[in-house]
Amino acid sequence: MSIYYTRACNFYYGKSSIEMLKKKKALPLHGNKELSFDTIEILSKKNKKIINIKKINSLSVNLKNKVKKDIKNITKRKSFCKINLGEPLLVGILNLTPDSFSDGGKYNQIKPALKRVKSLINAGCKIIDIGGESTRPGSKDIDKNIEWERIKNLLKSIRNYKFLLSLDTRKTFVMRKALNYKVNIINDVSGFSYDDQTIDFLKNTNLPLIINHSKGVPSTMQKKPFYKNVLLEIYDFFVKKIELLRKAGIKHNNIILDPGIGFGKNLKHNITIMNNISIFHSLGFPVMLGSSRKRFIKHISGKNDSNNRIGGTLASSIHAMMNGVQIMRVHDFNEISQGIKVFKSINK
Numbered sequence: 634m635s636i637y638y639t640r641a642c643n644f645y646y647g648k649s650s651i652e653m654l655k656k657k658k659a660l661p662l663h664g665n666k667e668l669s670f671d672t673i674e675i676l677s678k679k680n681k682k683i684i685n686i687k688k689i690n691s692l693s694v695n696l697k698n699k700v701k702k703d704i705k706n707i708t709k710r711k712s713f714c715k716i717n718l719g720e721p722l723l724v725g726i727l728n729l730t731p732d733s734f735s736d737g738g739k740y741n742q743i744k745p746a747l748k749r750v751k752s753l754i755n756a757g758c759k760i761i762d763i764g765g766e767s768t769r770p771g772s773k774d775i776d777k778n779i780e781w782e783r784i785k786n787l788l789k790s791i792r793n794y795k796f797l798l799s800l801d802t803r804k805t806f807v808m809r810k811a812l813n814y815k816v817n818i819i820n821d822v823s824g825f826s827y828d829d830q831t832i833d834f835l836k837n838t839n840l841p842l843i844i845n846h847s848k849g850v851p852s853t854m855q856k857k858p859f860y861k862n863v864l865l866e867i868y869d870f871f872v873k874k875i876e877l878l879r880k881a882g883i884k885h886n887n888i889i890l891d892p893g894i895g896f897g898k899n900l901k902h903n904i905t906i907m908n909n910i911s912i913f914h915s916l917g918f919p920v921m922l923g924s925s926r927k928r929f930i931k932h933i934s935g936k937n938d939s940n941n942r943i944g945g946t947l948a949s950s951i952h953a954m955m956n957g958v959q960i961m962r963v964h965d966f967n968e969i970s971q972g973i974k975v976f977k978s979i980n981k
Contacts, residue, residue: 635677637696638868639703640912642683643672644955647980660686662914662957664710665719675700676912678865706917711959713919714797714817714841714887716759718959721950721973724760724799725753725966726925729783730767746787754796756967760818763787764801768822770855770895770928777806788814799843803827805834812838818887822847822896824874832881841887843921844874848897855897863902864909867892871916889960891921895928903929907949911956921960924949925969941965947972 641662645653650669653659659669674683675696684692689700711718727749729741740746753761765783766775780802791798792815799818800811805828808819820843825831835842846867848858860866871890878888890913892906913920924930930945931938943965950961950969954976963969 635679637699638676638865638912639700639707639915640674640676640909641670641672641704641707641914641957642674642911643670644911644957645669645671646955647977660704660708662707663718663959664708668955668957670707670911673700673704674912676865678862703915707914709917711917711919713889713960714760718919721954721958722760722960723758723966723970723973724762724921724960724962725756725758726962726964727753727761727763728767729763729765729787741783743786743790747790750787750791750794750796753966754794756970758796758966760797760799762799762801762820762962764820765807766802766804768803768851768896770851772851774852777804780804781807781810785810785814788816791815803831805830808834816840818842821845822893824870825877832877832883835878836882839883839885841885841889842878843889843891844871845891846870846893846896855899858897858899858902860902863898863905864912867906868912868916871913875916875918886918888918889921890916890918891923891962894922894924900929900932903927907952910953910958914957919959920957921962922950922953922958923962924953925961925963925965943968951976 645659647667650667653671654661654666654669659671662668662670671686672683673686674681689697692700716722727740729746731741740749750761763784765780788811797817798815799820800808800816801820802808803821803823818841819835821831822845824845824847848854894903894906925946926942930942934945946963947969951973953961954973
């Protein structure tokens, strides 16, 4: 029996979207009248076809029911931690490491780290993702105590600051330690596969979480990554992880899905994911893109590469936003926020 997947496509934005919705020729994405679609792609492992939403009722009974269930997830309004996702949400990155791929060593002292937190908050950042272990391609595991030592002083200093702290760690030991100070969200890049105690921790604390896809471990994940179908394999991965959480007794819906750009993917894989990222909306949870400063920008831009890769980050973020992605994890919060605001204003 074939498994089918539904991807919203052919999007309308701003005034065009509002007009299409008035004429009942499109459906709103996430309940947002300024972003809508009139076409879906129906995929299986062997085939795919594109149809207008008006032709859904002409499908076979089973397929029609599956598509309608998916569309209900695609069109419903979504939120995370009581944050309305009608506007793009940018998550600011703060690496307290000596060796992260982009900003390693820049914030691993308390003074610059605090300055960075204050700067992000002043710029309007609602969620800051803080980590003490680099998981860049080629990186090695570090001891849990070393990771904790890197972040504990900052967590002590900012426990009363008004923002949500996303803790970027694979280790339950670090998660438990952070509970004594400040932690609001768990962002485990291993998809909860690194530490077998993490699922129980998430159940007992009921903390919001981010499900990340990565293939392999950081030290080897970029050595000839292979997929038969990268898009559908990531989708199936999310389905299994959501089932795992539900079976473990985690019932809340404060969940974000991150397909893991650059984590066990080559350039072709990354482009395929970003071109078809709207497929993940049918899972019913907010989707996050982490394209900031990633190496695929260098591969595409060639001699026009730059240290911060702001141009490539902004282009991929706006493309994601136009495909309904609600959350972007970024280094350059102010610049990406500026670019999105200008784009939205021009397209009103």
